[in-house]
Amino acid sequence: MIRLNNIVATYTTQRGSINAVDGVSLEIPDGIILGIAGESGCGKSTLMKVIYGDVVSPLSLSAGSVEYGFRDERGGEVTGRNIRRYWFRRISYIPQSSMSSLNPVVRISRQFVDFLEPAKNKAKVLEEVRAYVKQLDLPPEAIDAYPHQLSGGMRQRIMVALATFFQPDIILADEPTTALDVVVQKSILLLLMELQEKMRNTIILVSHDMGVHYQATHRMLVMYAARAVEYGDSEAIFSRPLHPYTRMLIDSLPTIGDDHARQGVPGRPPSLWEPLQGCRFAARCPLATEVCRQQEPALTEYRPGHFAACHYANQQAREQPLQVSEVRP
Amino acid sequence: MTTILKTEHLHKVYRLGSLRRNVSIQALNDVNLTVESDEPAIVSIVGESGSGKTTLARVILRLVEPTAGKAMVYDHTVAGKGIKPAKREFLSMVQPVFQNPFESFSRYRTIDSYLFETATRVKGLEKAGASEAVGEALASVGLEYSDVRGKYPNQFSGGELQRMSIARALIARPRMLVADEPVSMIDASRRMTIINLFLSLKQEYKTSILYITHDLATAYYISDYIAVMNRGNIVEFGAAKQVLSDPQHAYTRLLLDSIPTLKHKWVRQA
Secondary structure, X not given: OEEEEXXXXXXXXXXXXXXXXXXXXXXXXXXXXXXXXXXXXXXXXXXXXXXXXOOOOOEEEEEEEEEEEEEOOOOOEEEOOOXXXXXXXXXXXXXXXXXXXOOOOOOHHHHHHXXXXXXXXXXXXXXXXXXHHHHOOOOHHHHXXXXXXXXXXXXXXXXXXXXXXXXXXXXXXXXXXXXXXXXXXXHHHHHHHXXXXXXXXXXXXXXXXXXXXXXXXXXXXXXXXXXXXXXXXXXXXXXXXXXXXXXXXXXXXOOOOOOOOOOOOOOOOOOOOOOOOOOOOHHHOOOOOHHHHHOOOOOEXXXXXXXXXXXXXXXXXXXXXXXXXXXXX | OEEEEEEEEEEEEEEEEOOOOEEEEEEEEEEEEEEEEOOOOEEEEEOOOOOOHHHHHHHHOOOOOOOEEXXXXXXXXXXXXXXXXXXXXXXXXXXXXXXOHHHHOOOOOOHHHHHHHHHHXXXXXXXXXXXXXXXXXXXXXXXXXXXXXXXXXXXXXXXXXXXXXXXHHHHOOOOEEEEEOOOOOOOHHHHHHHHHHHHHHHHHHOOEEEEEEOOHHHHHHHOXXXXXXXXXXXXXXXXXXXXXXXXXXXXXHXXXXXXXXXXXXXXXXX
């Protein structure tokens, strides 16, 4: 189990400092795909950086810690400070833009060799890599190419191959399909789901597309303005969301065959520079009352395993479920 | 019936490589599209990357010259090999909205200077008239002139910038807006605001919209007509609701099947 204890991540700039993640505590069970949803600037990518242990200036961890749930060879604790030693072996990262992550002037095969142990036999390693990319539906010759010679989908498959080669315990995928079109997006997501089932590891998938979360994830975290606002099983979140923000995100998604008018979430999130009081979503929330503007709700468990930070979540919990899950005829 | 958009045997071949090893890519391969409607209409062009949909948009916007064929918007020939319509006339016919609002505006210039310039140069308005036109265009996308005046692009969110680039296009009062993936860079929670804006512009400004996208769900939501493109060809065209509820072409079905929908989970091979 990965445990996040009250994470506060701060960016320090000339203007002052700002908490991009402000007190997120979470327990992520092993062997699941966890989705993180939320709009731009809500702190989801910063949270990923903290979990990855990639905390470099101007980002710093002001409070809190990450427990990864595994120990190093000598039985010592692996924490955010020394997780770097296990990059790619036990924790790996799939970025959004494959083009800016792969070295454009070096063949892909060399980029594979680079992060393998230098002592190992190069030819033998490449043989293994070739066999492995073949499993991921890539032509084995693809690794002899330069990144620009491959299509966006193939490059993203290469990124998946790099990230999964050592069968790490945790894979972080930050918007892995946002730059791709729908057909390729589906194939990449299905590949990730299949690999996760095979390796039984944990994948944390960031996306702002609720459809992607519905298709791929087991559990979900919804973030809003640096806070966790809802956390629970994806099924429950989609059928009976507790937080009005989650409900609005789901409702804004147009569906083929459904002619209802859809509304985006009106307004914009609060500026984190200003002092915040009360529920951060209150200004955009249709349910907001005086209580919401005065007191910030805590993340509370309303149903077993289903948390929300809303004063009216209890009321929402009793409401009728949304009709979103239908069985395909 | 008015012909909103018509393309005749449009071809575009991109040539790559060197003299010895040249590769040619057929981005558009005989595209014939005729959209007729009495009312202004939203026409979606859908397809995956590399299908030629962006090239088609760029041909209509005169950013790319076709290798052969021509394109007409409301019976005005706007693009073709060697065809050069008067600039002002063309700009009041077709206006673009691009994918990335952060790239549409230079960070060294204020946003309203772009809008103002469109009003004076394209519309030929005097200073006072131009200010009024800018204010009106901003109001129609739900923004206040006083909130925008003198500000730079980094002071706005992507959604707001995209609304401003739509406002800029509207100043010219074009018959058609060509919007190339206008919402793919916009946060999912605010995407629908832009989409709904297109719907209201169709009603209020009587502007037709050519909506280029790979997102079939939003295409279904706003379009009157849909053209599905694959490998430089239009493989299916018709009324939006009909094409997407009863797709005839295998490629359309593939696209439909790839949407991450909330209605059912993807069927997975065991």
